[in-house]
Amino acid sequence: MTNETEDPLTGAALLRSAGDRAADSVSGNQDGVMFTATALDQKNARTERGYHSLFLVMSIALILPVVAILALLVIRGGPAFSWEFFTESPRANFTEGGIFPALVGTLWLVVVALLASVPLGVAAAIYLSEYAKDNALTRLINLAIINLAGVPSIVHALFGLGAFVLFFDFGTSILAASLTLAIMTLPVVIVSTRETLQAVPQSFRMACWSLGATRWQTIRKVVLPNSISGILTGVILEVSRTVGETAPVMFTGAVLFTPFLPQGVLDETMAMSLHLYMIATVIPDVPPEVPYGVALSLILMVLVLNSASIGFRVYLRGKKKW
Amino acid sequence: MAESTQPHTVAVTPEAQAIVVDPSTAAIRVRQFNLWYGDFQALFNVDIDVTHGKVTSLIGPSGCGKSTLLRSINRINERLGYVRTTGNIELLGQNILTPGVELTPLRRAVGMVFQRPNPLPLSIRDNVLFAYRLSKGGKTTRAEEDQVLQKALEEVLLWDQVKDRLTRAATALSLEEQQKLCIARLLPVKPSVLLMDEPCSALDPKATLAVEELIWKLRGEYSILIVTHNMAQARRASDECIFMLMGEVVEHSATGEMFVTPKQQKTADYIEGRFG
Numbered sequence: 001m002t003n004e005t006e007d008p009l010t011g012a013a014l015l016r017s018a019g020d021r022a023a024d025s026v027s028g029n030q031d032g033v034m035f036t037a038t039a040l041d042q043k044n045a046r047t048e049r050g051y052h053s054l055f056l057v058m059s060i061a062l063i064l065p066v067v068a069i070l071a072l073l074v075i076r077g078g079p080a081f082s083w084e085f086f087t088e089s090p091r092a093n094f095t096e097g098g099i100f101p102a103l104v105g106t107l108w109l110v111v112v113a114l115l116a117s118v119p120l121g122v123a124a125a126i127y128l129s130e131y132a133k134d135n136a137l138t139r140l141i142n143l144a145i146i147n148l149a150g151v152p153s154i155v156h157a158l159f160g161l162g163a164f165v166l167f168f169d170f171g172t173s174i175l176a177a178s179l180t181l182a183i184m185t186l187p188v189v190i191v192s193t194r195e196t197l198q199a200v201p202q203s204f205r206m207a208c209w210s211l212g213a214t215r216w217q218t219i220r221k222v223v224l225p226n227s228i229s230g231i232l233t234g235v236i237l238e239v240s241r242t243v244g245e246t247a248p249v250m251f252t253g254a255v256l257f258t259p260f261l262p263q264g265v266l267d268e269t270m271a272m273s274l275h276l277y278m279i280a281t282v283i284p285d286v287p288p289e290v291p292y293g294v295a296l297s298l299i300l301m302v303l304v305l306n307s308a309s310i311g312f313r314v315y316l317r318g319k320k321k322w
Numbered sequence: 323m324a325e326s327t328q329p330h331t332v333a334v335t336p337e338a339q340a341i342v343v344d345p346s347t348a349a350i351r352v353r354q355f356n357l358w359y360g361d362f363q364a365l366f367n368v369d370i371d372v373t374h375g376k377v378t379s380l381i382g383p384s385g386c387g388k389s390t391l392l393r394s395i396n397r398i399n400e401r402l403g404y405v406r407t408t409g410n411i412e413l414l415g416q417n418i419l420t421p422g423v424e425l426t427p428l429r430r431a432v433g434m435v436f437q438r439p440n441p442l443p444l445s446i447r448d449n450v451l452f453a454y455r456l457s458k459g460g461k462t463t464r465a466e467e468d469q470v471l472q473k474a475l476e477e478v479l480l481w482d483q484v485k486d487r488l489t490r491a492a493t494a495l496s497l498e499e500q501q502k503l504c505i506a507r508l509l510p511v512k513p514s515v516l517l518m519d520e521p522c523s524a525l526d527p528k529a530t531l532a533v534e535e536l537i538w539k540l541r542g543e544y545s546i547l548i549v550t551h552n553m554a555q556a557r558r559a560s561d562e563c564i565f566m567l568m569g570e571v572v573e574h575s576a577t578g579e580m581f582v583t584p585k586q587q588k589t590a591d592y593i594e595g596r597f598g
Binding site for chain 2: 133134201203204206207208209210211212213214217221222225226
């Protein structure tokens with residue numbers, strides 16, 4: 001202790017000199033109180049509050065359209081809901097009856113599209129994230145994904161018509177429509193899956209490799225289990241998009257009306273989105289609450305499909321060990 | 323193991339390379355090893371011998387190539403596509419840079435401990451048994467596993483602390499326990515060499531001491547090559563010391579000698595803290 005106090009730059013001496021410096025820096029303050037706001041501090045605080053409110057307002061503004069849309073649909077479409085609405089076919093030139101075949105048809109389309117795009121998309125994402133080196137091929141693939149994401153849905157529809165309906169001769173069918181939807185949503189699955197995979201810390205991979213695991217063992221035992229919830233997020237996004245798409249299905253597999261429910265993937269089917277488009281724009285004398293009712297059902301369908309995967313996701317996240 | 327019990331010759335010659343290791347006792351022999359990251363040459367004609375059953379520390383300023391050299395010995399550097407090497411690295415007498423060498427068994431023979439403890443996001447049990455299960459192709463019985471698990475955790479002095487929570491997440495352990503676990507998970511596949519890349523730099527002094535004691539305990543059975551920034555650690559916890567500078571080996575001496583009578587001026591400057 002004696003050693004320390006002898007040195008002018010340690011111990012109490014150091015504390016004293018720090019106090020002096022602090023006092024110097026606020027010497028302009030008439031009350032002699034330390035740490036009060038200067039004019040510059042006040043200006044900074046005002047700016048800070050300004051930006052804080054700006055960002056808050058912007059975020060809240062995002063909620064408004066969602067609430068407005070839902071409110072409108074519930075108020076105007078709610079009266080159309082009844083047991084028959086969900087369980088019967090349209091009758092009397094779409095002015096009576098329900099949407100049951102369209103509901104079933106959309107489920108078919110979504111499920112078959114998922115079966116095609118999720119394995120393909122996840123596999124591509126795994127390749128790009130875990131195996132691909134930065135070379136010309138990888139850059140080409142990335143370019144293709146970006147461009148695929150930018151193709152308008154009507155162009156996908158024409159491609160689907162040419163490729164699946166005519167060239168592969170699937171006819172207008174669930175298979176052709178779902179494959180078209182799958183190609184359209186593939187970029188979403190690939191990009192979101194790849195980002196999720198890359199969010200898994202590199203140190204886990206290093207640890208696995210240094211323990212003698214191959215890349216696949218690393219992916220299988222560590223990377224995938226820790227990214228499955230993020231991959232599901234991509235799938236949820238895809239479901240939402242697939243359910244609502246109209247253009248890609250109207251040329252490839254969806255029809256305005258068919259008296260039969262689809263029995264297999266080579267049948268044509270009704271679909272919610274096309275049904276909504278038609279009764280809202282083409283068919284005369286449809287009661288006004290019916291299109292809103294269909295729109296509300298479409299949104300509810302997305303919510304139901306999503307909440308299943310969200311529930312699964314929450315369950316998986318609970319099991320995560322980091 | 324018979325070799326390591328034989329007395330080996332550490333001939334201290336007045337010339338630059340101070341330690342000449344009898345080939346039969348060298349766990350690792352690196353000869354004329356050069357390494358490039360793209361156009362940048364990180365290692366220049368590196369020659370080192372790591373004695374069987376000893377702790378050898380690699381010291382030198384940041385960026386001198388210590389970690390690069392370490393990572394070349396289990397060939398984990400190759401994950402980066404742009405790495406190119408020339409020269410030889412022999413592990414227990416076999417050149418590991420020849421085309422016939424399979425990486426999986428090599429990595430089992432050369433365990434690696436990282437700077438930041440990196441237990442896998444699995445349970446303690448699954449972490450320790452990870453490499454073991456891979457090496458058996460997934461065909462292990464519960465009884466075997468229990469035995470291997472306990473032996474490995476006892477070897478790293480962790481069994482008593484964790485035996486009641488083996489199914490809990492390994493990432494919930496303290497950093498010291500995590501690092502010990504990372505050492506424990508190497509042991510079931512019976513490596514001959516342990517590479518450690520600054521294994522204590524993320525730990526507090528008490529944990530550092532505990533891990534150092536563990537390293538000291540493991541020597542003999544395993545040959546250990548440890549990269550460290552901590553001069554005091556190199557001095558406390560290694561038998562031999564290799565000083566590197568700018569991608570070259572400057573001096574290789576017994577630790578006691580290097581810190582008392584370094585043979586090279588550069589070594590003396592570094593040890594006394596004049597740079598680095």
